Amino acid sequence: LLSLTSNDVYGITSYEWIRGDLLQPDLRASYSVAHEIAQQFVDENGQKDSLFDNPGVLVIEEEQLLLPYLEDPHLYDLSSFRAKIVPNDEPWGFDQELVSQHKHAQHKLRVVTYCYGDKYVDDYLMNGSGIFIERHDFIQAITPMNETCGGFVILGREVKENDLLELISVPIPFGYTLIVDVQAIHGDSTLTGMYQMAMTGNHRAMRTADSVFLKNKFTTRNVGISTTQNQHCRRNSEDLLLTSTRKTLAELHFDDNTLKTKIIDGLSTLK
Known part of the structure; x- marks a missing residue:
């Protein structure tokens, strides 16, 4: 496999990763959502449009990130990002050493399936809580389901000795799968099209997720992301929107959280 060079990554030299459980109420409020439509998904602090509870923020000085786009990513060694891209017609597996260290989150x-509309980032995320990246104790696999899939996954790694956060944009070629190992920094909201996701369905394991929205240090607003090869981010052929004629989006979100709580309480009773 080929090795990544300094030209393949974007280095952020000044950043603060603030976990959701460490985010003070006044600081959380400063990153709230003002957009009228997006508020249907969120509470008064603008933080409830995340799949995971209690998200945090990644505070950086940049207002816009231009990430290097990795051509033919299956030819590169992505192990330093705790990830790899594997062909679907060959056997593959997760890093068993990492899995054994985090058995509590493996189920x-x-x-x-996830369908990412081509307007998802611009029309929803950037008007809502923003683009996010995360790391979690459970493993995950992401597979494009047809040739029209596009976009990219954000992969990250911290270089502790240099106080540096390095990011890269990685497309997933059709016929391949991206393996996300334990505690890999990644974000998949910049994909477009229909993707198959394989990950835990256990809500306790999902709560190990440390998700952060990208925010500008000076304006507190959302940070935009583009790549050096935008023409590779194909438009999706379909626009799908989850709606209900009987309930608001906020009510649907409340019902979802209520169901999760019942499931967790039920599992506790069985033990």
Whole structure:
């Protein structure tokens, strides 16, 4: 496999990763959502449009990130990002050493599909809480389901000795799968099209997720992301929107959280 060079990564020299459980109420309020439509998904602090509870923020000085776009990523060694891209027609596996260190978060993988509309980032995320990256104790696999899939996954790694956060944009070629190992820094909201996701369905394991929204240090607003090869981010052929004629989006979110709580309480009773 090829090695990454300094030209393949974007280095952020000044950043603060603030976990959600360490985010003070006044600081959380300063990153709230003002957009009228996006508020249907959030509470008064603008933080409830995340799949995971209690998200944090990644505070950086940049207002816009231009990430290097990695051509033919399956030819590169991504192990320093705790990730790899593997062909679907060959056997593959997760890093068993990492898995054994985080057995508490490993459960049977559940396969679901995600459809990312080509307007998702611009029309929703950038008007809402913003683009996010995260790391978690459970493993994950991401597979494009057809040739029209596009966009990219953000991968990150911290270089502690240099106080540096390095990011890279990685497309997933059709016929391949991106393996996200334990505690890999990644963000998949910049994909477009239909993808298969394999990850835990256990809500306790999902709560190990440390998700952060990208925010500018000086304006507190959302940080935008583009790549050096935007023409590779194909438009999705479909626009899908989850709606209900009987309930608001906020009510749907409340119902979802209520169901999660019942599931967790039920599991506790069984023990």
